Amino acid sequence: MTPLKNDRFLRALLRQPVDVTPVWMMRQAGRYLPEYRATRAEAGDFLALCKNPELACEVTLQPLRRYALDAAILFSDILTIPDAMGLGLYFEAGEGPRFHKTVRTEADIAALPVPDSARDLDYVMAAVKTIRGALAGSVPLIGFSGSPWTLATYMVEGGSSRDFHNIKRMVYDTPELAHALLDKIALSVIDYLNAQIRAGAQAVQIFDTWGGVLPGPHYREFSLAYMQKIVAGLIRENEGRRVPVILFTKGGGQWVADIAAAGCDAMGLDWTADIGEVRARVGHQVALQGNMDPSFLFASPAKIRAEVARILESFGHGDGHVFNLGHGIDQKVDPANAGAFIDAVHELSARYHA
Amino acid sequence: MTPLKNDRFLRALLRQPVDVTPVWMMRQAGRYLPEYRATRAEAGDFLALCKNPELACEVTLQPLRRYALDAAILFSDILTIPDAMGLGLYFEAGEGPRFHKTVRTEADIAALPVPDSARDLDYVMAAVKTIRGALAGSVPLIGFSGSPWTLATYMVEGGSSRDFHNIKRMVYDTPELAHALLDKIALSVIDYLNAQIRAGAQAVQIFDTWGGVLPGPHYREFSLAYMQKIVAGLIRENEGRRVPVILFTKGGGQWVADIAAAGCDAMGLDWTADIGEVRARVGHQVALQGNMDPSFLFASPAKIRAEVARILESFGHGDGHVFNLGHGIDQKVDPANAGAFIDAVHELSARYHA
Numbered sequence: 001m002t003p004l005k006n007d008r009f010l011r012a013l014l015r016q017p018v019d020v021t022p023v024w025m026m027r028q029a030g031r032y033l034p035e036y037r038a039t040r041a042e043a044g045d046f047l048a049l050c051k052n053p054e055l056a057c058e059v060t061l062q063p064l065r066r067y068a069l070d071a072a073i074l075f076s077d078i079l080t081i082p083d084a085m086g087l088g089l090y091f092e093a094g095e096g097p098r099f100h101k102t103v104r105t106e107a108d109i110a111a112l113p114v115p116d117s118a119r120d121l122d123y124v125m126a127a128v129k130t131i132r133g134a135l136a137g138s139v140p141l142i143g144f145s146g147s148p149w150t151l152a153t154y155m156v157e158g159g160s161s162r163d164f165h166n167i168k169r170m171v172y173d174t175p176e177l178a179h180a181l182l183d184k185i186a187l188s189v190i191d192y193l194n195a196q197i198r199a200g201a202q203a204v205q206i207f208d209t210w211g212g213v214l215p216g217p218h219y220r221e222f223s224l225a226y227m228q229k230i231v232a233g234l235i236r237e238n239e240g241r242r243v244p245v246i247l248f249t250k251g252g253g254q255w256v257a258d259i260a261a262a263g264c265d266a267m268g269l270d271w272t273a274d275i276g277e278v279r280a281r282v283g284h285q286v287a288l289q290g291n292m293d294p295s296f297l298f299a300s301p302a303k304i305r306a307e308v309a310r311i312l313e314s315f316g317h318g319d320g321h322v323f324n325l326g327h328g329i330d331q332k333v334d335p336a337n338a339g340a341f342i343d344a345v346h347e348l349s350a351r352y353h354a
Numbered sequence: 355m356t357p358l359k360n361d362r363f364l365r366a367l368l369r370q371p372v373d374v375t376p377v378w379m380m381r382q383a384g385r386y387l388p389e390y391r392a393t394r395a396e397a398g399d400f401l402a403l404c405k406n407p408e409l410a411c412e413v414t415l416q417p418l419r420r421y422a423l424d425a426a427i428l429f430s431d432i433l434t435i436p437d438a439m440g441l442g443l444y445f446e447a448g449e450g451p452r453f454h455k456t457v458r459t460e461a462d463i464a465a466l467p468v469p470d471s472a473r474d475l476d477y478v479m480a481a482v483k484t485i486r487g488a489l490a491g492s493v494p495l496i497g498f499s500g501s502p503w504t505l506a507t508y509m510v511e512g513g514s515s516r517d518f519h520n521i522k523r524m525v526y527d528t529p530e531l532a533h534a535l536l537d538k539i540a541l542s543v544i545d546y547l548n549a550q551i552r553a554g555a556q557a558v559q560i561f562d563t564w565g566g567v568l569p570g571p572h573y574r575e576f577s578l579a580y581m582q583k584i585v586a587g588l589i590r591e592n593e594g595r596r597v598p599v600i601l602f603t604k605g606g607g608q609w610v611a612d613i614a615a616a617g618c619d620a621m622g623l624d625w626t627a628d629i630g631e632v633r634a635r636v637g638h639q640v641a642l643q644g645n646m647d648p649s650f651l652f653a654s655p656a657k658i659r660a661e662v663a664r665i666l667e668s669f670g671h672g673d674g675h676v677f678n679l680g681h682g683i684d685q686k687v688d689p690a691n692a693g694a695f696i697d698a699v700h701e702l703s704a705r706y707h708a
Contacts, residue, residue, distance in 0.1 A: 163684065165652055172653035172661070215647055215680075216628040217664070253608045254626060272608060274570040293569050298519055299526035307526070310571070326569075330517065 002137030009071040013244035015320035021349035022070035027328030028063040053126035078146030084115035096160030117195035125199040132200035143201025147208035148185040149223035190233035205246040212251015231263040260285040271326025276314035287320040297333040301340035308344040356491030363425040367598035369674035375703035376424035381682030382417040407480035432500030438469035450514030471549035479553040486554035497555025501562035502539040503577035544587035559600040566605015585617040614639040625680025630668035641674040651687040655694035662698040
């Protein structure tokens with residue numbers, strides 16, 4: 001493999017010295033970019049784009065052509081695993097993801113297979129290999145998966161949800177069923193992320209988009225415990241280098257001490273967390289990733305720059321910070337504002353690493 | 355005025371001794387009750403029900419006829435103030451609230467009046483008086499308002515929002531405009547809550563439903579600071595008794611120390627907060643209200659009872675706890691489960707007050 005030209009991102013995740021704070025954006029390959037919209041139109045739809053390794057590679061690289069990003073992230077969907085389990089993922093225009101089948105009973109759970117990712121999700125592994133080749137060592141490639149809890153919410157609800165009544169009823173009323181389901185998903189995620197690592201992913205992030213809807217004890221038992229199990233099952237070194245793991249729970253700001261103790265290398269923070277306070281509590285254990293409000297990209301470049309400065313100052317001097325948004329970039333953002341954000345991180349952060 | 359027969363709720367808010375933990379439910383007068391749906395149909399629609407003091411009184415009392423609740427809460431909407439400012443509140447079937455006019459520019463803000471609540475919101479004050487008379491001292495009556503930040507989100511967005519782009523752009527890009535708007539709303543809320551207190555409300559709660567969507571520093575500057583201003587402007591004693599103030603920020607679990615220091619008597623917690631941890635941090639300053647996940651009411655009565663036991667044990671022995679849900683009760687809940695919840699609180703809590 002080509003040696004990495006820019007390894008700031010991997011170094012920061014391991015709290016090693018860097019020249020400037022590395023930065024990437026969740027959903028950086030997305031609809032705010034006109035070139036993304038063009039490629040997606042060429043593919044036909046979102047799922048066809050995910051399943052076409054050449055086009056998935058193309059959209060993965062698009063933001064890197066515009067911006068001085070310090071990492072690429074595999075273009076894919078968090079719901080590939082339930083789709084490979086046979087639930088039938090589809091998207092309706094203007095709606096979120098949907099499944100043809102839901103998972104609600106003991107029999108539904110027993111019938112779910114644990115996919116063999118190398119075979120059943122070969123299109124994802126092909127995309128990872130294609131992207132690694134195309135990156136040619138410019139920046140590292142991040143692989144990812146949804147967390148078991150987050151995947152379970154979609155599988156039980158049958159798609160996006162506002163109130164999570166069905167999955168919560170399962171957790172609160174029949175917790176043994178929820179555990180059986182989460183166990184199976186966790187095994188699937190371990191296999192999926194390890195296959196991505198074998199295919200060339202140099203770091204992995206677990207997206208726990210919906211962990212924040214649970215009470216604390218239930219978050220620990222039904223979300224964090226399964227992420228911890230995954231972390232324990234992952235390949236942690238590949239190509240002679242550590243493969244860092246990032247755990248990101250949206251709405252997890254009250255549980256940062258628990259997350260930091262789960263064995264991950266880094267913790268992603270949403271925009272509500274005070275990164276300086278979190279660093280004071282757990283910064284000796286993990287690196288921190290985040291955490292500007294994605295909606296700040298609707299403000300002027302000058303205001304964006306001031307907010308970047310505030311967050312850098314909140315984290316303070318020293319290593320272990322990967323800058324990011326606190327959630328995915330919105331489709332209505334002006335690409336120029338994303339550029340102002342990324343440039344501000346690099347320009348303003350050097351003095352914190354002197 | 356008739357002396358109160360059951361003042362557990364008011365005593366607990368002031369951290370005074372009680373025999374059992376008092377309990378009420380946010381949105382306890384609501385669509386999960388068939389008798390509510392009947393009265394609402396009689397009124398015509400939701401807003402007509404809010405504006406009819408006799409029918410508002412009727413639905414306020416309905417849950418008290420079914421359950422051993424320790425408080426009544428005025429039946430009204432959080433958007434009465436912007437409606438009185440002339441924005442034209444309306445509800446579309448299946449949608450959230452909407453306004454005919456939005457507030458986005460300096461001119462829009464300058465044109466907004468501060469309503470005289472006794473005159474412009476006389477239907478609310480009439481409802482408060484009617485309910486107080488009908489309660490006849492059985493339990494205390496809670497008055498309420500939305501927080502300035504929460505009201506501003508609806509006024510700027512023109513209704514409910516998922517992403518709050520317009521109000522966030524105002525806060526991030528033109529904070530001086532946001533402050534001008536929030537100042538005007540805060541003055542209106544002070545007048546509104548004081549009018550409710552004069553009309554007979556014996557405690558007041560400020561609902562900050564959307565404070566949790568902000569970064570910490572912005573929450574403090576654009577939401578909490580205005581609630582603090584309101585608390586400082588309220589009548590705190592009436593009818594020879596203290597009128598306790600409860601601040602409730604959904605998603606505010608990371609900021610409990612700040613909220614507890616804002617001058618309130620009690621802090622409402624959503625279901626994600628660990629009430630025991632919060633008590634350890636700030637329980638010497640304020641009473642705590644909460645915090646079972648409203649979705650727990652979809653579980654069996656036995657599971658609901660176990661969750662009530664867990665939360666009581668988490669808070670622990672001693673006074674200063676008002677039991678509640680962590681957010682409003684859902685319309686799909688079986689009323690029998692709400693009863694199981696309320697009975698469990700009373701039955702299981704006595705030993706914590708021995």
